[in-house]
Amino acid sequence: MDLTASLPLAARADGLQQSGIRAVTRRVSEVDGINLGQGVCDLPTPEPIKARAHQAIRDDESIYSHYAGIEPLRRAILEKEQAYNTVPATSPDEVVVGVGSTGVFVSAALTLLEDGDEVILFEPFYGYHRNILELTGATIRYVPLGGPESTFDRAAMEAAVTENTKAVVVNTPANPSGKVWTREELSTLVDLLHAHDLVAITDEIYEYMLYDGAEHVSLASLPDAYERTITLSGFSKAYNVTGWRLGYGVAPAPIAEKMGLMNDLLYICAPRPLQHAALAAFEDLDDDYVPQLQADYAERRTLMCETLEAIGFDVPWPDGAYYVLASFDGRADAREGFTDDAAACDTLIKEARVGSVTGRSFYRDPTDGHHQLRFCFAKEMPVLRQACDQLRDAFGG
Template identity: 45%
Template sequence: MPSAPSPGNAAARSTLASRCETLTQSEIRAMSIECERLGGVNLSQGVCDMPLPRPLIDAAAAAIADGPNSYTRYDGIAELREAIAKKLLSFNGVEADPEGEIVVSAGATGAFYCACLALLDPGDEVILFEPYYGYHVTTLRAVGAVPRFVRMSPGDWSFDPEALAAACSTRTKAIMINTPANPSGKIWSRAELEGLAEFARSRDLVVFTDEIYEYIAYDSVEHVSPASLPGLKDRTVTISGYSKTFSITGWRIGYAACRPDWAKMIGYMNDLVYVCAPAPLQKGVAVALGALDESYYRELGLELTAKRGVLCAALERAGLRPHVPQGAYYVLADVSRLPGRTGKERAMHLLETTGVASVPGEAFYHKPEDGYGLARFCFAKTDKELEEACRRLGELR
C-alpha cells in the first residue's frame, strides 16, 4: 500500500481565487494573437496607429532625460491635474478642483478599476448598456460587483426605458455610460442623458462615465458629458484619458474626476494598485494639453472621418453591412452572411480567408448569441494598413 505523500511532496491544491472562474482572455486580445500568428492586418484591437503630436513627444523625451522620473503624488503631477481641470471646464463644461477632484491613473481602465474599488461593495449591481466594452464587465466582476444589462437596438442604438427600469433592483448601486461608445460608436444625446440623469437621481445611483473617445465625434454630433447636466455632477465619476486622442495606448495616462470625498478614496486605491501613473509621460501629456490648440482636434476628427468612410465603403462592397458610427473609431458590421454558426467562427473565417482580423460580436453581449451576426473593425490605422485591409476585404466571396 503506497504511503501518503509527505507535505513537502504533496501535489499542491488549486489556490486560484474564485474570481478566476469567470475570467477569460478577452476576444480582442485573442484575435490580435491569431492575427499576428497568421500575419494578417489587425483591425481587431483598438490601437490607434496614427502619428503622435510633436509637443507630446518632445516633452516626454525631455522629462525622461531631465525628470521627473521618480514617484509622483498618488493623484498625479500638479501640472497635469491643472491641465485636465482646464480642459474639463472648457470642453466638457465640468468644473473640477485640480487639488481634490481629479485623480490621474494608469489609463482610463485603471481609473475605472480604482473607482470601482472605492465605490462598490461585493454584490452591488451596476447597469450597463450592450453592446458593451468587455473590460467594463470584467472590471466589475473583479471587484465582486454584479453587472446587469440593458440591450440597445442596432441602428440608432436606442433602448427601451421599461427594460432599464426592470434592470434596476434594491441592490443596484450604479449605472455605466460609455459615450462615444465602444463598440457601437453611439453618442448619447443630451435628451437621452437628461432622461438617464432623472433615472439616476430618482434611484440614488452613482453614474460612471467612460468618455475616452470624447474628441472623436463625426457629422457635427455633440458630445455631452453627463457631469455637466444639472444635479448630476455630485453623483458622477467622469473617466477619460489620452490613449486615443494622442495615440498613446501604451503610455497609460487616464483620470477620474468626481466629488472630493470620492476622489480621495479613488486616489488611495490608485496609490495601492499603481502607486502613480508614469511620471515623465504625465509631463508629456500635460505639456501637450497646453500646446495643442483646437486645430489638432479638428484635424484628428477630419482624418478619422475619412478613414471611417473608406472602411465602411469596403465593408459594404464585401457584403458586410456596416453600422456607421457617430463617434469613436470602430465599425460594427453585419457578418451574418459569412460561414459559421457563431461570431467567433465567422471572424476566424474572415481572418483565415482574407487575413483581416476583427472582434466577434459575442464579445460585447452577455448572451453570446445576441452578437453572433456582428463583428467589430477598428479604422484608426495608417492609410497604408487600412488600404491593405480594404483590398483584402474586396477579395471576400
C-alpha cells in the same frame, strides 16, 4: 509533478482567460495579416508630446508623483473639463490621474462597489468594463441599448433597477457600437439617478471622435448630475499613446479622494515622466489638432464602412469612436464560413488575412452577437486601405 494543478487560486481568478480580442491579435500575426480587431491605435504620437517625454526623462522626473498625479497635469485636466466638457469641477483635488482610463475605472469601481451591490451595464458593452465590475463582487444587471441608431429606453433600465442597484456605467461615444448618447438621453438618465439614488461612471475616452455633427455631452455637465457622476477619460486614443497608460477621472472631492487613495494602493502613481509629457496635449498642440483628428477619422470611417457594405455587411455607421460593429446576417446562409461570428472571424483571417472581433465579445448572451463582427479603423491610411483591398479581393465588392 505539476504543482500548479493543486494551487488554491482565488475564485476571482478562476474564470480569467485571454480575451478574444488578444487571441485574434495573435492569430493575425501568425498569418502576417492586418489587425482590425484590437483597438491599439497605431498612429504616430504627436511630436510635441514625445518631445516633452524626452525632456522629462532628461530632467530626471523619475520619482513617485502624488498618488493622484502631478499638480500641473491635474490643473490642466480640470481646465479642459471645464472648457470642453463644461463639467462644474472647481479644484485639482477633484482630478485623479491613473494608469490608463481602465486603471482609473478599476479605482472607481473598487471605491464604489462591493458584494451585494448591483450595477447597470448597457449592451453591447466593452468587455473590460464587465470583467472589472465582476472582480468587485457586484452583480451586473444588463440593459439592451443597441447601436448608433438606437435610443436609450428609460423603461428598460427601470425594469432592471432593484433596491440593491448602486451604479450605472455609461460609455459615450461607445465601444463597440459607435453610439453617442444625446443630451436628451443623458437628461433622462439624470432623472433616474436621482429617482433611484444611483451613481454614474461615464467612460468618455473617445470624446473627440465624432462624426456627422454628433455632439459629445458629458453627463456630469447636466444640472444636478455632477455630485453623483465619475467622469473618465484619458490620453490613449486622442493622442495615440495607448501603451503609455495615462488616464484620468473627475469627480466630487470626497469621491476623488478615495479614488486617489485606491489608485495609490493599486499602482502608487501613473508613470511620472509621461505625466509631464501629457501636458503637451494641453499646452503645445495646435488649435487645429482635434478638428484634423476628426477629419482624418471621418475619412477612415468612410473607407471602412463602404468596404464592409460592398462585401455584403449591414453597417450601422458609427456616430463616434473608431469602431464599426457590423452584421453579416445576409451572408450567413449565402456563403460558407459565415455560420456565426467565430466562423466569420476565422474566415476573414484565413481568406483575407484581416482580423476582427467576434460579436459575442460584447453581449452577456453570445447568441446576441452571433452574426456581428467589430472592426477598428484606427490605422494608418495605407494600412487600412490595404486591409480593405484584401477584404474586397477575398469577398467581392
